[in-house]
Amino acid sequence: MATTSVTVPDLFCADPAIRDALQTPTSVTQDETLNSMALNLNARAERLRYNAHGVPRLERKKHVAFLRKTMGPFPAQYVHGDASRPWYIYWSLAGLNFLGEDVSSYRQRVVETARVMQNDTGGFGGGGKQTSHLATTYAMVLSLALVGGEEAFEVVDRRAMWKWLCALKQPDGGFQVSVGGEEDVRGAYCASVIISLLNIPLDLTADSPAWTPDGSANLLSGLGEYVRRCQTYEGGISGQPNAEAHGAYAFCALGCLALLGDPRQVVPRYLDIPRLIAWLSSRQYAPEGGFSGRTNKLVDGCYSHWVGGCFPLIEACLGIDEDDNKGQSPPTQEREDGLNLPAAPETLFSREGLVRYILGCCQNPERGGLRDKPGKGPDPYHSCYVLAGLSSAQHQWQLASRWEDEKEPDSAETIDDPVWLVLPHLDGARVYEQEDLVRAIHPVYAIPQQHQQAIRSYFLAKEGF
Amino acid sequence: MPPKGKAANKPKANERECSPKQQPQQQQQQTSSSPAPAPTPTTIAERSALFTDESRPFESARRKSGIASLPRDAQAACIALRFARLPAPARNRLPPKSQRELWRHVNDASLPIRALKRNYDYGAAGGWSFERYADWAAKRTVLTCLEGASRVFREKRESEKRGGSDPVTGERVVLTQGEIDEERGRRREMAALRKELYGVVTGRLEADPEWDDVVPIPQEEPEGALATISYLGEYAEAISYLRAVMVKKEYSPRCLKLTETIIEMNPAHYTVWLYRAANIFAMKLSIPDEIQWLNEVSLEHLKNYQIWHHRHLLIDNYYPTIADDAEAVAAFGASERQFLQQILAEDTKNYHVWSYRSYLIEKFGLWDVPEELTSIETMIDEDVRNNSAWSHRFFLIFSNPANSTPGVAATEHDPAAPAAVVDREVEYAKEKIALAPQNQSPWNYLRGVLVKGGRKLGSVEDFVQGFITGLGSDGEDVKSSHALDLLAEIYAEKGDKKQAELCLRRLAEKWDRIRAGYWEWRKKCLETA
Numbered sequence: 001m002a003t004t005s006v007t008v009p010d011l012f013c014a015d016p017a018i019r020d021a022l023q024t025p026t027s028v029t030q031d032e033t034l035n036s037m038a039l040n041l042n043a044r045a046e047r048l049r050y051n052a053h054g055v056p057r058l059e060r061k062k063h064v065a066f067l068r069k070t071m072g073p074f075p076a077q078y079v080h081g082d083a084s085r086p087w088y089i090y091w092s093l094a095g096l097n098f099l100g101e102d103v104s105s106y107r108q109r110v111v112e113t114a115r116v117m118q119n120d121t122g123g124f125g126g127g128g129k130q131t132s133h134l135a136t137t138y139a140m141v142l143s144l145a146l147v148g149g150e151e152a153f154e155v156v157d158r159r160a161m162w163k164w165l166c167a168l169k170q171p172d173g174g175f176q177v178s179v180g181g182e183e184d185v186r187g188a189y190c191a192s193v194i195i196s197l198l199n200i201p202l203d204l205t206a207d208s209p210a211w212t213p214d215g216s217a218n219l220l221s222g223l224g225e226y227v228r229r230c231q232t233y234e235g236g237i238s239g240q241p242n243a244e245a246h247g248a249y250a251f252c253a254l255g256c257l258a259l260l261g262d263p264r265q266v267v268p269r270y271l272d273i274p275r276l277i278a279w280l281s282s283r284q285y286a287p288e289g290g291f292s293g294r295t296n297k298l299v300d301g302c303y304s305h306w307v308g309g310c311f312p313l314i315e316a317c318l319g320i321d322e323d324d325n326k327g328q329s330p331p332t333q334e335r336e337d338g339l340n341l342p343a344a345p346e347t348l349f350s351r352e353g354l355v356r357y358i359l360g361c362c363q364n365p366e367r368g369g370l371r372d373k374p375g376k377g378p379d380p381y382h383s384c385y386v387l388a389g390l391s392s393a394q395h396q397w398q399l400a401s402r403w404e405d406e407k408e409p410d411s412a413e414t415i416d417d418p419v420w421l422v423l424p425h426l427d428g429a430r431v432y433e434q435e436d437l438v439r440a441i442h443p444v445y446a447i448p449q450q451h452q453q454a455i456r457s458y459f460l461a462k463e464g465f
Numbered sequence: 466m467p468p469k470g471k472a473a474n475k476p477k478a479n480e481r482e483c484s485p486k487q488q489p490q491q492q493q494q495q496t497s498s499s500p501a502p503a504p505t506p507t508t509i510a511e512r513s514a515l516f517t518d519e520s521r522p523f524e525s526a527r528r529k530s531g532i533a534s535l536p537r538d539a540q541a542a543c544i545a546l547r548f549a550r551l552p553a554p555a556r557n558r559l560p561p562k563s564q565r566e567l568w569r570h571v572n573d574a575s576l577p578i579r580a581l582k583r584n585y586d587y588g589a590a591g592g593w594s595f596e597r598y599a600d601w602a603a604k605r606t607v608l609t610c611l612e613g614a615s616r617v618f619r620e621k622r623e624s625e626k627r628g629g630s631d632p633v634t635g636e637r638v639v640l641t642q643g644e645i646d647e648e649r650g651r652r653r654e655m656a657a658l659r660k661e662l663y664g665v666v667t668g669r670l671e672a673d674p675e676w677d678d679v680v681p682i683p684q685e686e687p688e689g690a691l692a693t694i695s696y697l698g699e700y701a702e703a704i705s706y707l708r709a710v711m712v713k714k715e716y717s718p719r720c721l722k723l724t725e726t727i728i729e730m731n732p733a734h735y736t737v738w739l740y741r742a743a744n745i746f747a748m749k750l751s752i753p754d755e756i757q758w759l760n761e762v763s764l765e766h767l768k769n770y771q772i773w774h775h776r777h778l779l780i781d782n783y784y785p786t787i788a789d790d791a792e793a794v795a796a797f798g799a800s801e802r803q804f805l806q807q808i809l810a811e812d813t814k815n816y817h818v819w820s821y822r823s824y825l826i827e828k829f830g831l832w833d834v835p836e837e838l839t840s841i842e843t844m845i846d847e848d849v850r851n852n853s854a855w856s857h858r859f860f861l862i863f864s865n866p867a868n869s870t871p872g873v874a875a876t877e878h879d880p881a882a883p884a885a886v887v888d889r890e891v892e893y894a895k896e897k898i899a900l901a902p903q904n905q906s907p908w909n910y911l912r913g914v915l916v917k918g919g920r921k922l923g924s925v926e927d928f929v930q931g932f933i934t935g936l937g938s939d940g941e942d943v944k945s946s947h948a949l950d951l952l953a954e955i956y957a958e959k960g961d962k963k964q965a966e967l968c969l970r971r972l973a974e975k976w977d978r979i980r981a982g983y984w985e986w987r988k989k990c991l992e993t994a
Contacts, residue, residue: 011978018946018976020901025813026850027901072692079700081692083734088692112687128684129708131736180739182774233859233875233913239816242823242864244856246816272876274990277983278950282905286979295852295905297814321989342989347982 006054047365058436062368070380083126090139091380098387107147122164138190145455159465166208173222189252192259199459224270235275247293247307289353301362304389312397313443319343346427354393510591517581668702681705716747752783773817832865878919887918902945946977
């Protein structure tokens with residue numbers, strides 16, 4: 001469908017302002033990638049419906065149809081997904097939810113599936129009778145939150161979950177992803193989310209590797225220091241100390257820290273924010289508009305969430321300057337570390353670029369579903385995180401001060417809840433159609449706030465396990 | 466008397482089976498009322514229909530025109546058969562005399578007491594020739610014999626496990642290796658026959674006598690379960706045996722082999738990797754052997770995550786055994802490096818490989834091995850944009866305990882970083898930037914080194930200025946947006962907000978427009994600095 005009336009700004013279709021002559025394998029791959037998406041960048045891809053800005057419509061119906069099929073049953077060649085089945089459920093349900101679908105009709109099936117994947121020793125495995133893993137437990141708990149309802153929440157054996165989390169907690173503050181498994185930032189994030197959503201007590205069992213005789217250590221202690229050790233000289237975050245900065249871990253690190261207290265205080269306490277922002281911002285490329293996961297790597301739709309999803313959180317931490325371009329930032333938040341960072345401008349990243357990349361390059365116009373980039377097949381993983389990224393581009397989050405009187409007297413042991421407020425992002429030129437808004441997604445939990453609040457308040461109100 | 470009746474019928478039955486070709490003749494004799502002779506059967510189904518007719522001699526005539534129309538002897542035969550075919554309790558209600566008469570009649574007329582079922586379903590075999598069917602039946606007999614022998618083997622195995630003794634000799638039951646091998650061969654034969662005869666595929670483990678004592682735990686999915694996968698038989702079987710041995714916490718050579726089978730089919734199955742490691746440690750198997758095996762698997766599955774954690778666990782376990790032997794440590798480190806280079810040659814930015822490499826350096830203390838730095842330099846020479854190699858270099862130099870203070874963050878100044886090292890690295894980065902000034906990797910590196918070394922960013926101002934001409938003027942030219950970014954910081958460091966702002970404005974307006982929001986924020990940072 002070649003359209004003649006649309007004009008794409010040259011920023012999003014022409015070569016970048018500066019290009020080096022030297023060719024290396026990295027630049028060759030980058031050039032090939034740009035060539036392969038030329039039609040998309042120029043608003044000339046087949047079967048997409050472009051508006052006057054050269055931005056295609058969100059193929060909502062097709063994506064819904066696609067995601068209704070990515071919860072199985074799968075043929076034998078999906079055997080590689082045998083240890084990740086909760087992920088397929090979460091990605092599909094989340095994607096459907098972000099698109100505005102009601103997924104509560106899946107409650108019974110999620111409940112039944114979750115039951116057989118839960119181990120008596122706590123947590124959920126990747127399938128029936130598999131070792132419990134923090135990633136699959138995270139995916140399963142979020143799936144239960146998405147379908148909602150007491151029956152879904154009550155599936156979780158919280159006492160066993162607590163013991164299992166204690167077994168995973170390491171003396172250096174981090175978490176192993178499974179007993180005897182690797183320790184990384186992903187595990188730290190997943191554990192924090194699980195602890196928060198299920199209101200797990202923070203005390204350690206005496207057989208926890210992190211237990212100390214003086215009783216000072218708990219499930220969250222040392223976590224901030226662990227995350228801090230993962231920030232690299234580039235400013236981004238690596239999966240474990242001493243590795244390369246990587247987008248997925250940036251999101252996990254921020255999400256983890258945001259659950260340790262008020263993010264406005266905790267995040268700057270453990271991370272060098274200016275360096276992190278510099279690195280995150282460097283991940284957005286022109287003309288693509290999308291994000292890459294590491295320095296000198298290619299853009300990929302999934303980083304719309306892993307990197308793009310960091311911005312709502314960062315912007316909320318900095319506060320957003322309502323009265324922009326005056327050079328006089330209101331004193332945003334009290335900064336106990338004496339940090340003196342200005343509020344974010346109207347936006348810290350190019351929302352237009354991200355929206356263009358997502359709608360123009362990541363949609364599969366034939367069978368629906370979203371993808372890494374043109375030429376790649378759609379899958380539930382990319383569908384979920386590309387849509388989450390679209391949500392980040394379309395919304396703006398703010399942190400408000402907690403209403404003190406609502407704080408429960410005995411909630412000292414649980415995570416303090418900051419108040420997150422969200423609005424559609426209205427500043428600047430909007431290049432997508434109003435009907436193509438997706439739901440607002442909580443910057444930490446990667447599900448809509450109402451679902452996060454429903455499960456957490458259910459367990460906050462519960463006495464004992 | 467019933468036995469007599471049976472006896473009278475039996476020879477006939479045998480006769481029929483043995484000489485199907487005589488059937489039409491016999492039929493003619495017996496059912497004189499049937500009009501035309503049936504055609505000679507050529508298939509199992511046709512012959513079966515013939516046998517059925519024969520077992521119901523008067524049926525077609527009776528159905529056609531009622532019992533009254535039959536000749537008198539046929540009528541008597543019909544009635545006799547009706548009673549003879551009654552279940553015994555019903556038949557016994559006849560007075561004894563009538564019963565005797567009934568059996569006499571049946572015997573004298575040689576009546577077939579048992580009738581065959583009509584339209585027996587042979588499935589595809591209905592169309593087979595007799596020869597083909599005979600061949601099939603012969604194989605079935607062989608299978609039955611094998612199954613019998615196999616049952617004997619299993620019973621013997623059970624007995625051996627119980628510590629039982631032979632009822633004849635009184636000796637304790639012990640299976641010999643010969644018997645086990647024989648059984649293995651037998652199972653293979655049985656599996657092949659089952660497949661041929663019934664199309665049933667026998668699992669590899671089910672067919673292996675070594676696994677007889679394990680009761681597999683099959684996958685159970687509730688009604689409507691989500692994200693189910695229709696596993697192939699072999700995978701499903703292996704997993705169900707895995708569950709069984711994991712429950713038993715068995716660590717044995719056969720379990721190790723089982724993990725290998727599953728890993729071949731699904732290397733992403735983290736549970737099986739953890740269990741494999743547990744097997745190796747429990748049996749105290751040779752770690753170098755396992756690493757050798759792992760090397761091959763790693764090259765086949767470059768993107769796999771679990772492989773590298775497995776290696777990590779192996780090393781954690783192995784290192785203490787060689788830690789005191791400097792030569793062994795060096796040799797092992799060298800062989801690991803060689804392998805890592807091989808795999809990185811295939812996939813230069815593989816995240817897990819690089820992460821493992823940094824772990825190895827730290828664990829083995831390989832900081833000062835010259836080959837490590839050389840090999841990184843080679844990789845940077847091959848692709849100066851390989852950021853993974855740059856990251857590793859930074860780690861190798863600035864996490865080296867000789868050059869660093871524990872607990873100092875990566876983005877912080879470390880007084881322990883030697884000036885000479887900082888100088889060298891600054892020069893190295895500059896040299897690489899010159900090759901391709903818009904390449905961000907060495908710029909990030911350069912900035913990282915300056916901060917680590919506690920140097921002023923302004924110490925590289927001349928170098929940075931070299932990429933920027935006539936900023937803000939008509940003839941403005943910028944060879945590197947990263948240079949302009951750093952220049953803004955250098956001005957800010959010097960307190961020259963105006964120039965810093967100009968750099969940031971030009972970045973937002975022209976040289977790096979996609980990041981305009983960020984440059985805007987940086988301008989605001991100038992105010993608060």
